[in-house]
Every structure is written in structure tokens, then in C-alpha cells.
Amino acid sequence: MIAIKGYRHGLLIVFNGASETPWLTHLRELEAKLDATPHFFRGSSVAFDVKDARLNEEDLRHAIDVLRAREIKLWAVISQNAETCARVRSLGLADRLTSASAARPQEVVKDSTSLPGEAGDGLFVRRRIRSGQVLRHPGHIVIMGDVNPGAQVIAGGDIIVWGRLSGAAHAGALGNAQAVVCALEMSPTCVRIAEAVYIPRSLEHGQRRKRTAQMALLKDQEIIFTSWDVLTHKSRFERR
Amino acid sequence: MNIMPPLVSNGHAMNGQTPLEGRVITVTSGKGGVGKTTLTANVGTALAQLGHKVVVVDGDIGLRNLDLVMGLEHRIVYDIVDYVEGRCRLRQALIRDKRAAELFLLPAAQTRDKTAVNPQQMIQVCDELRKEFEFILIDSPAGIEQGFQNALAPADVVLVVINPEVSSVRDADRVIGLAESQGKTQIYLVINRVVPMRVKKQEMLSVDDITEVLSTEIIGIVPEDEAILSASNRGTPVVCNGKGPAALAYRDIARRLSGEQVPLAEPQSLGWWQRLFGKVS
Numbered sequence: 001m002i003a004i005k006g007y008r009h010g011l012l013i014v015f016n017g018a019s020e021t022p023w024l025t026h027l028r029e030l031e032a033k034l035d036a037t038p039h040f041f042r043g044s045s046v047a048f049d050v051k052d053a054r055l056n057e058e059d060l061r062h063a064i065d066v067l068r069a070r071e072i073k074l075w076a077v078i079s080q081n082a083e084t085c086a087r088v089r090s091l092g093l094a095d096r097l098t099s100a101s102a103a104r105p106q107e108v109v110k111d112s113t114s115l116p117g118e119a120g121d122g123l124f125v126r127r128r129i130r131s132g133q134v135l136r137h138p139g140h141i142v143i144m145g146d147v148n149p150g151a152q153v154i155a156g157g158d159i160i161v162w163g164r165l166s167g168a169a170h171a172g173a174l175g176n177a178q179a180v181v182c183a184l185e186m187s188p189t190c191v192r193i194a195e196a197v198y199i200p201r202s203l204e205h206g207q208r209r210k211r212t213a214q215m216a217l218l219k220d221q222e223i224i225f226t227s228w229d230v231l232t233h234k235s236r237f238e239r240r
Numbered sequence: 241m242n243i244m245p246p247l248v249s250n251g252h253a254m255n256g257q258t259p260l261e262g263r264v265i266t267v268t269s270g271k272g273g274v275g276k277t278t279l280t281a282n283v284g285t286a287l288a289q290l291g292h293k294v295v296v297v298d299g300d301i302g303l304r305n306l307d308l309v310m311g312l313e314h315r316i317v318y319d320i321v322d323y324v325e326g327r328c329r330l331r332q333a334l335i336r337d338k339r340a341a342e343l344f345l346l347p348a349a350q351t352r353d354k355t356a357v358n359p360q361q362m363i364q365v366c367d368e369l370r371k372e373f374e375f376i377l378i379d380s381p382a383g384i385e386q387g388f389q390n391a392l393a394p395a396d397v398v399l400v401v402i403n404p405e406v407s408s409v410r411d412a413d414r415v416i417g418l419a420e421s422q423g424k425t426q427i428y429l430v431i432n433r434v435v436p437m438r439v440k441k442q443e444m445l446s447v448d449d450i451t452e453v454l455s456t457e458i459i460g461i462v463p464e465d466e467a468i469l470s471a472s473n474r475g476t477p478v479v480c481n482g483k484g485p486a487a488l489a490y491r492d493i494a495r496r497l498s499g500e501q502v503p504l505a506e507p508q509s510l511g512w513w514q515r516l517f518g519k520v521s
Contacts, residue, residue, distance in 0.1 A: 130414065130417030130420075131413040131414040132413075132414040146453075149410065149413075149453075150413065150414065
């Protein structure tokens with residue numbers, strides 16, 4: 001059984017009971033999972049938690065290949081098995097979730113579920129997301145700050161931007177069509193919800209989008225924007 | 241518009257007795273051609289004119305320019321790569337600029353590329369320089385590859401130079417994000433080549449437009465100035481004898497870096513005279 005967890009700086013794929021089932025079976029399950037929601041994982045770098053499974057070099061190389069074919073990078077494998085850890089190190093991967101080069105991962109979100117919509121955990125970020133930065137989390141993402149053009153926010157659940165959304169946002173990236181994107185100022189370069197894509201028409205030179213709080217949601221396979229009036233729960237649907 | 245930049249001085253008194261703990265200021269931009277080298281040469285010279293001990297370091301190995309802009313090309317014997325690879329002492333690689341009391345250039349190698357130095361070595365070089373100088377200015381190459389990483393690694397202060405146009409702002413945003421992820425906290429913006437008339441006509445981004453995207457403290461606004469081109473070609477930074485708008489702006493940046501409170505005013509299309517006579521809008 002595979003679970004995808006998020007912690008502050010990345011994704012962790014947990015292989016529960018990896019020692020009981022053959023490794024290939026796990027990899028097949030992983031492949032199926034990755035292929036079901038390719039947008040969520042593409043371009044990410046992930047860590048494995050293989051529990052006490054004993055993996056040889058070939059097993060690990062196989063896993064790396066499976067990921068590489070989907071533009072995903074494996075950077076760490078944690079395991080309770082000393083032999084697995086040794087193989088991991090010999091392949092030049094980290095065997096713990098603290099790396100000197102990458103920003104150190106902070107608290108691991110205690111429980112996350114791969115079932116979207118039930119994603120109980122959220123990632124709260126209080127800063128500006130700048131061009132080239134990608135925020136990726138299997139649960140919900142709440143950002144206090146702006147999302148600049150060129151930045152990407154990818155969530156398994158909802159995305160809430162307490163600020164201006166000018167970059168790209170993908171809510172429900174693990175397949176949840178109920179997910180929404182909210183922003184105090186909605187001027188994205190691209191909004192995706194589950195499989196649907198919305199790209200706003202380009203503005204005339206000097207023209208500015210209205211500064212209004214809006215919510216993007218999926219209705220009849222199409223992304224629509226409503227004024228986001230959470231306090232009164234009144235939603236006025238409007239097409240853009 | 242009146243932004244007061246914070247004091248960025250480390251508070252070290254200038255006396256020859258105690259060993260200095262110089263600050264490393266990296267000048268970078270992401271995008272090329274926005275004026276990093278000119279800014280490094282001018283602000284470095286202006287800091288030295290204020291009486292500080294300054295070294296400017298050319299981080300653009302393989303495409304060195306800083307020596308040209310400062311008019312020191314013909315005096316290069318050793319460069320930073322010679323020092324890192326042990327062919328000379330640091331003192332031998334430093335070129336004294338006679339236009340100020342304590343101004344030195346550490347040139348880049350022209351025959352090598354960015355991989356000739358790594359970030360760790362750059363930190364070591366700067367740690368050596370810190371003992372001798374109050375200000376170490378590094379002219380970063382364009383881009384976000386190794387040359388940039390080398391220049392960023394030792395930085396205490398990051399000066400991000402932009403032109404008032406969208407692609408420059410976008411690249412700066414990326415660079416600021418990278419600097420922040422390296423734990424840099426003192427990041428300041430220099431808006432270069434501003435033409436007030438064109439800002440007014442909305443052909444150029446205004447300071448407010450830029451702040452809205454970058455939300456980074458501004459340490460200087462440098463107007464477009466014809467004097468820059470000929471000064472660069474002559475190898476004499478405009479602050480050496482210039483009284484034009486860019487020279488004034490560079491000097492203001494130097495004063496702010498050395499801890500002085502200098503009010504920052506957005507250039508007005510009619511406001512040069514006001515600026516010259518010290519009236520701040």
C-alpha cells in the first residue's frame with residue numbers, strides 16, 4: 001500500500017508493508033498511481049520511505065528509472081534496514097530527510113491521505129511565492145502572500161491564496177474535481193482543477209484585471225469563477 | 241514616494257588597528273545587460289571616495305568586463321583563478337585603483353570558465369578579503385548557473401539590479417527567490433536606467449509597479465544617463481568626476497550602504513533641478 005505524504009519541502013512516498021510484498025508489485029502500484037495524476041508529480045523530487053524492506057541496488061535503480069520516465073527525481077530513501085541504507089548511499093542518494101544542500105525539511109505533516117477531498121492536512125505558507133518556485137503538497141495549500149507570475153502552486157486539495165494569484169495554480173491535482181482555488185485577487189496565468197484547464201485571455205496593454213476576491217471551481221467539466229463571498233455564503237456565478 | 245532604506249552598516253568603526261570584518265555585497269540581476277558591472281564599478285569607487293577600504297571582485301570568469309569599465313585592463317597580471325589554484329598570493333592578484341585611496345580590483349580570468357571556481361572557494365576568498373577590506377563588491381555574471389551561485393554564496397548583502405521592464409523584473413523575482421532559499425535576508429533592489437518621462441507615459445514600469453511584484457526594499461533608483469556609455473568606454477566610472485544624475489544616484493547608493501540615511505525619491509520628469517538642489521518630493 002502506497003501513501004503520498006507531504007512535508008514542508010517536498011513529497012514523501014511511503015511503502016507500507018514493503019517487506020512482505022515483492023518490490024516489483026510495489027513499483028507497479030506506484031506506476032499506476034503516478035500515471036493516474038501525472039500533473040501532480042511531473043518535475044518534482046520525491047523521497048521514499050520503504051520501512052524495513054531489504055532492497056538491492058537493482059531494486060533501487062528500477063525505482064529510479066520508473067520515476068525518471070515520468071520526470072520525477074528520487075533524492076532520498078529512508079529505511080529501517082541497514083543494508084538498504086547502505087545501497088541507497090552507494091547510489092549517491094540521501095538516506096535521511098535532512099539534506100545539507102536542500103532547505104531542511106521541517107515538521108513532517110503528521111497524517112496525510114492520498115484520497116483527495118479527504119485530505120485532512122494543509123500546508124500553510126506565509127511568504128511570497130516567486131517566479132520559478134513550485135509549491136507542491138498532496139493536501140490543501142494556504143498561502144498568506146502573493147503568488148507571482150512564473151510561480152506554480154500544485155495541491156492535491158484546495159488552494160487558498162490570501163493575496164494576489166498571478167502565477168499558475170493546480171488544485172485537485174491528484175484527481176479531486178471538487179477542489180477549488182481561491183484568491184483575494186484572481187489574476188492567474190493558468191488555473192487547473194483536476195483535469196480541467198483555464199487560461200485567461202490576455203489583457204490589452206496597460207489593462208488591469210479587476211481586483212476582486214474570487215473562487216475558481218469546476219462545473220460541468222469547465223472552470224468557472226465566482227465571487228468569493230465566504231462570509232455570507234452567497235455565490236454569484238459569473239463567466240469570465 | 242519616500243522610501244527610507246534601513247541601515248545596512250555592520251557598525252564597524254573605521255580604524256586601522258582592529259581587524260576588519262568586511263561585508264560582502266553581491267551585485268546580481270538574472271538578466272544580462274541591466275547594468276551590474278557599471279553599478280559595481282561606480283558604487284565601489286564611490287564607497288572608496290567616502291573613505292572606505294573597498295575591493296571589487298569580477299565574478300564573471302571567462303567574460304570579464306569590470307576591469308575594462310574601471311580602466312584597469314592593462315594592469316592585470318594575476319587573477320582570481322590564479323589565486324584559487326595557488327599560483328599567486330591574494331595581494332598579487334589585487335590591482336590598486338589610483339583614483340581612490342583604498343580601492344582594489346580582483347579580476348576574473350578571461351581564458352577559463354565559471355567552473356574554474358566553486359562556491360566554497362569563493363567563500364574562502366571572501367573570508368580572506370574580509371580581513372583587509374570593509375566592502376567586498378562582487379559583480380555577478382548574468383544567469384542563475386554556477387557563476388551566479390559562486391557570487392551568491394559568500395554574500396551578506398544582495399543587490400538586485402533591474403531595469404523598469406517586465407522581463408527584467410521577472411528574472412529578478414527568480415533571483416530573489418533563489419537568494420532567499422540560500423538564507424539571504426539582506427536583499428535590496430536597484431532600479432537602473434529609469435527614464436521618468438517614459439514612466440509617466442506608462443512605457444516603463446513605475447516604482448510602484450515593481451514593488452507590487454517584488455516587494456523588496458529599494459536602495460537606489462538610477463536614472464538613464466548618457467554619460468554612462470562614454471564613461472564605460474573610457475574606463476572611468478562616472479562617479480570619478482561626473483555630476484550627472486547617474487553619478488549622484490550611485491553616490492547615494494554608496495552612502496546608504498555605508499549606513500547613512502539618504503532619502504530616496506522617485507525621479508520626476510521635471511524634477512532634476514529639484515533633486516540637484518536637494519528638494520525631495
